Amino acid sequence: MKNINYFLFGLCITASFAGCKMKNTESAVSGDAAAKAYVAPGKYDEFYNFVSGGFSGNVVVYGLPSGRLIKEIPVFSVFPENGYGYSEETKPMLNTTAGFIPWDDQHHLELSQTNGEYDGRWLFANANNTPRVARIDLKTFKTMEILQIPNSAGNHSSPFITENTEYVVAGTRFSVPLGDQDVPISSFKKNFKSTISFIAVDKNTGRMNLAFQIALPGMNLDLSHAGKGVSHDWFFFSSYNTEQAYTLLEVNASQRDKDYIVALNWKKAEEFFKAGKGKKIQAKYAHNVYDEDKEKATSTIENEITMLDVKDLIAAQAIYMIPCPKSPHGCDIDPTGEYIVGSGKLAALIPVFSFSKIQGAIQNKQFEGDFYGIPVIKYEAALHGEVKKPGLGPLHTEFDGKGNAYTSMFLSSEVVKWSLKDLNVIDRSPTFYSTGHLMVPGGDSRKPYGKYLVAYNKITKDRYLPTGPELCQSAQLFDISGDKMELILDFPTIGEPHYGQACPASLIKDQSVKFYDINKNHSEFHTMGEKEAKVVRTGNRVDVYMTAIRSHLVPDNIEGVFVGDEVYFHVTNLEQDWDIPHGFAIKNNPGAELLVMPGETVTLKYLAEKQGITPFYCTDFCSALHQEMSGYLRVSPKGSNVPLKFGTNVIDSASEN
Ligand code: RUQ
Ligand code: CUA
Numbered sequence: 001m002k003n004i005n006y007f008l009f010g011l012c013i014t015a016s017f018a019g020c021k022m023k024n025t026e027s028a029v030s031g032d033a034a035a036k037a038y039v040a041p042g043k044y045d046e047f048y049n050f051v052s053g054g055f056s057g058n059v060v061v062y063g064l065p066s067g068r069l070i071k072e073i074p075v076f077s078v079f080p081e082n083g084y085g086y087s088e089e090t091k092p093m094l095n096t097t098a099g100f101i102p103w104d105d106q107h108h109l110e111l112s113q114t115n116g117e118y119d120g121r122w123l124f125a126n127a128n129n130t131p132r133v134a135r136i137d138l139k140t141f142k143t144m145e146i147l148q149i150p151n152s153a154g155n156h157s158s159p160f161i162t163e164n165t166e167y168v169v170a171g172t173r174f175s176v177p178l179g180d181q182d183v184p185i186s187s188f189k190k191n192f193k194s195t196i197s198f199i200a201v202d203k204n205t206g207r208m209n210l211a212f213q214i215a216l217p218g219m220n221l222d223l224s225h226a227g228k229g230v231s232h233d234w235f236f237f238s239s240y241n242t243e244q245a246y247t248l249l250e251v252n253a254s255q256r257d258k259d260y261i262v263a264l265n266w267k268k269a270e271e272f273f274k275a276g277k278g279k280k281i282q283a284k285y286a287h288n289v290y291d292e293d294k295e296k297a298t299s300t301i302e303n304e305i306t307m308l309d310v311k312d313l314i315a316a317q318a319i320y321m322i323p324c325p326k327s328p329h330g331c332d333i334d335p336t337g338e339y340i341v342g343s344g345k346l347a348a349l350i351p352v353f354s355f356s357k358i359q360g361a362i363q364n365k366q367f368e369g370d371f372y373g374i375p376v377i378k379y380e381a382a383l384h385g386e387v388k389k390p391g392l393g394p395l396h397t398e399f400d401g402k403g404n405a406y407t408s409m410f411l412s413s414e415v416v417k418w419s420l421k422d423l424n425v426i427d428r429s430p431t432f433y434s435t436g437h438l439m440v441p442g443g444d445s446r447k448p449y450g451k452y453l454v455a456y457n458k459i460t461k462d463r464y465l466p467t468g469p470e471l472c473q474s475a476q477l478f479d480i481s482g483d484k485m486e487l488i489l490d491f492p493t494i495g496e497p498h499y500g501q502a503c504p505a506s507l508i509k510d511q512s513v514k515f516y517d518i519n520k521n522h523s524e525f526h527t528m529g530e531k532e533a534k535v536v537r538t539g540n541r542v543d544v545y546m547t548a549i550r551s552h553l554v555p556d557n558i559e560g561v562f563v564g565d566e567v568y569f570h571v572t573n574l575e576q577d578w579d580i581p582h583g584f585a586i587k588n589n590p591g592a593e594l595l596v597m598p599g600e601t602v603t604l605k606y607l608a609e610k611q612g613i614t615p616f617y618c619t620d621f622c623s624a625l626h627q628e629m630s631g632y633l634r635v636s637p638k639g640s641n642v643p644l645k646f647g648t649n650v651i652d653s654a655s656e657n
Contacts, residue, residue, distance in 0.1 A: 036479050037489035039066040044509070047441050047502040049454065050109050050123055051475070053077075054496020057104045059125055059136065064441070064452055064502055065477055067491030075134045075143045076104035076127045080592035084143075087594050088568065088603035089523075090290070095299035096130055096148050097284045105129045107156060107498045112206070116163040116228045116446030120507030122206045124159040124168050131155030133168055133199060135206055140513045144290045147208045150283035150305060151178050151195045157221040157237055161201075162266065163228055163446070168199040168208065169266075171221035171237050178215060178307075179282065188246040192218035196237065198266065198273075207289070212273045212306040214313065216262070217372040218244050220253070223330055223396075226266070228337035228446050231355040233267040236340055238328035242371065254346065258323040258379070260371065261331055261342050263358060268318035269308055278306035295523040295601055314373055317362065321371050323379040324351060330396035334405065335446050339384060339420055341405065343394040350394050350407060352423060354384035385423045390416050395436060396499075398443030400450040400480060406443075408435040408455060415455050415478070417485060429485045431476055434458040440480070441502035449504060453478040453485065456497040463490055473497055514578035516599030523601035525570035530554040535646040542567045544646075548582035548596060549574040550623040552648060553616075556631030560644030563637055565608045569594075569616075572601040583619030586633065593619045608635045 039045050045063025048070075053060055057077030061070050078085030078094065085094050085102060094100050104127035112122040123136040131152040135145040149155055149170055157171030175192035177183050183191045193215040200211040224237040242259045245252030272278065283305045290297040313319040326344030333340055340353040361367075361381035368378045393411030400406070404426065407416050413434055417427040437456045441449040455476045463474060472492040479486045518528065527533050527545040533554040536543045542565050547554045553571075561567060571584045575598040585593035589606055596602045608614075617630035636642040 033479075033486065033488040036486075037065045037067065037477060039063065039068070044505055046505060047449075047452070048505055048508055049439075049441075049500050049502040050111070051456070051493060051500035052106045052109050052125065052496075052498040053494055054107065054473075054498040055105050056495025057106050057127070058495070059106065059109065059123070060494045060497075061141070062475070062491065062493075064454070065489065067475065067477060067489050069494070071141055072494060073136055073141050073143065075125050075136065076106055076132065076146075078102040078592075082595040083592050083602065083604070086592040086604070088605055089296040092297040092299035093143060093146055093288045093290060095288055096132070096286045097301060098130065101130050104132065108159060109499055109501050110159050110161045110168070111501050111503055112165045112201075113161060113163055113445060114165070118442060118445055118447075118501075118503040118507060119165075120503060120511070122165075123501075124161065126155050126158040126170065128154055128156055128173070131158075131170070131172075133159045133170055133208065135208060137206070138508050139511055142290070144206070144292070145208055146286075146288045147199060147210060148285040148287070149197050149210070150285040151176070151193070151213060151215070152197065157224045159199075160224045160226055160235075162226045162235075163232055165201050165203075167211070167266065168201055169224065169226070169235060170197045170199065171195070171224055173220050173222065175218035175220065185246050188218050189244050192244075192246075194219050194221050194239070196221070196264070198269070209287075210285070210302070210305055212269070212278050212308050214264075214269065214308045214310060216310060216374075219259075221262070222328065225331055225333045225444065227355065228333055228335065231333065231337040231340075233265050234355070235264045235266045236331050236333065237262040237264070238324065238331035238342060240327040240329075254327060258325050259328055260321040260376070261324045261328060261340065261353070263320045263322060264313070265316075265318035268316050269313060272308055272312055272316070273306060277312060278308045280304050281307050293520070293522050295521065295526075311373065314375070319374055320358070320362065321374050321376045322353060322358065322382045323368075323376060325349070330394070332397040332399075332444065334399050334420055335401050335448055337446075341397045341407075343397060343407065345393055345395055345410065347394065348389065348392070350387040350390050350397075350418075351379075352384045352387065352420070353382045357384065358382045387418050387423045387425065390418065390425055391428065396438060398438060398440040398453075399448050400440055400443065401448035402450060406438055406440060406453055406480070408438040410434055410436065410458075415453065415485065417480070427484050429478065429487060431455045431457055432463050432474075432490070433461055437499040439500045439502060441504070444501070451479070451481050452502075453480045454500060454502070456493075456500060458496070460492070464492060475500075515576055515580075516597060518574065518576060518599040521572070521599055521601060523570075523572075525568075525603060526601045527570065527572040529574070530648075533646075533648075535560075535644060537644055540565050544569045546571045546584075547574050548572070548584070548618060548629070550580070551618075551625035551629045553584075553618065553629060553631050554648040555646035556648045557650065558632070558646045559634040559636075560642050561608050561633060561635050562640065563608055563611055563635060565635075567606045567608055567633070569604045569606060570601055571596050571604070573598050575599070580622060581620050582622055582629070584616065585619045586616040587614050595620060608633075611635050611637050
């Protein structure tokens with residue numbers, strides 16, 4: 001969305017500010033609307049809404065229809081609140097071939113699917129900046145795996161999954177030369193490639209592995225979606241900059257009247273891969289996995305990938321280009337899999353392509369030349385029809401399963417409902433302001449749940465109390481159960497609510513883990529009971545095996561640690577009850593605290609840099625005597641002869657007076 005013409009942008013925003021604000025502000029406060037979004041205290045929401053954090057790098061979970069924030073899940077950004085990226089167990093999650101990276105830009109989310117329907121198992125998330133894909137387990141709401149993607153830059157067209165979660169697919173936004181070659185930027189046409197990566201997902205464990213890549217000519221892949229039902233075997237990617245500009249893209253990549261949607265038969269690509277037709281090439285990338293049994297993450301650097309040759313795919317009739325007007329952005333497939341909606345972000349119409357017509361065009365060779373050897377299907381031959389005058393700046397489309405589509409209009413700040421059958425606009429409603437993605441629960445799957453629509457807005461302006469120059473971004477909830485869309489709630493979000501998906505709470509809530517079974521704690525550093533608590537010195541490394549239970553730590557007095565020692569606090573939470581984490585923090589620690597879930601062991605590394613008495617304490621208000629849940633570490637000068645001593649409730653009366 002970066003290369004939007006800002007002049008246009010300014011104009012339209014101003015227009016919609018003046019025109020429509022009052023009407024909807026009123027409807028949002030009518031008693032009727034409020035009742036629709038109201039979830040009484042103590043009652044559960046109907047849907048989980050997983051929302052990407054954009055530049056926050058994390059994923060945020062809201063309940064719908066209340067809009068209540070119920071969880072922030074750290075994924076690509078360190079999270080001092082619970083120690084993600086700070087604990088020894090989670091640091092490897094953020095490792096890459098460029099070292100430890102504490103942040104990213106998180107755009108898209110996909111819930112895992114079985115037969116094209118959400119199955120409530122995993123959530124996949126992309127990192128745009130340092131290309132990676134993450135998998136979150138929805139039993140624990142924890143990031144379990146992060147896979148780096150080589151030969152990619154701006155991992156924007158990602159992550160998109162096939163109907164049975166066979167693959168998570170990731171396309172590059174920036175074309176780059178393969179294998180980090182040093183070439184002139186002006187050699188773009190010759191040397192730069194846009195790659196598509198197919199990440200295979202293990203059916204049972206969800207474990208990801210980079211199966212194969214395909215290198216296409218230099219262009220920008222923007223978004224994508226897998227086919228469904230009739231189009232199950234195909235994948236569709238929108239592209240822009242088929243002008244192959246490498247400077248001032250705002251102008252130079254907006255020259256052509258049409259760019260393309262790439263149609264790729266992934267089943268055929270998979271056959272080539274399985275038949276060993278790909279070429280192994282060198283590529284380094286990190287694969288980080290959190291092992292639930294050992295309770296720690298490891299990072300492995302992989303060394304090669306399999307590259308399929310696009311020429312083989314062309315020969316096998318497995319790849320085509322479909323012209324799509326004016327810098328296509330969203331590329332959305334309706335629940336039947338028959339209609340492919342391309343949204344040209346600078347176009348004044350929305351082209352809707354038909355899968356059966358595309359197949360017919362391939363059979364009848366209705367082509368208009370090629371793009372680097374890839375046949376280009378004639379626009380009219382692939383077209384089902386165009387939605388005329390939908391609004392300005394169409395970006396993304398989702399579906400309600402009742403034959404309607406909903407498209408976000410960035411420039412004219414509105415959501416527009418239209419019919420898939422006759423492509424007529426049925427309803428429109430202003431949004432506040434500049435909607436990027438919109439979402440209907442299940443709206444990109446085979447089984448939309450209809451009922452609600454959420455618009456994720458980039459600009460909030462006057463919707464909330466002013467908070468200085470930076471305002472929160474926001475989401476707006478519409479009731480779409482009637483003929484007319486009705487705005488029923490605004491809610492502020494964390495970071496940029498880039499995209500979101502929502503599924504019925506019933507898919508997830510009953511399998512949610514309440515605590516970890518301490519008897520299955522196989523951490524190398526666990527302490528199974530207070531009697532096992534100990535402090536062990538090995539050279540200048542000191543391992544503290546500590547337990548936490550309401551309302552004390554064992555040991556809470558530690559002596560015999562010297563300046564220059566590396567102290568590892570391995571804190572095991574002995575509680576076996578839901579929602580009783582304990583925290584751990586120590587004075588002057590330059591990292592963060594830890595939050596330790598019941599039954600879990602987490603490690604904080606602390607460098608003893610100065611002599612003195614250093615208090616530590618539990619940071620989670622766990623009980624009435626939470627303030628008592630604390631202790632002291634004595635750090636003595638290097639070379640002194642203070643003996644190693646530790647315990648809780650060990651009274652040394654000799655030193656008392
Ligand atoms: S896309 S600019 Cu999701 Cu509209 Cu990222
Ligand atoms: Cu444990 Cu506060």
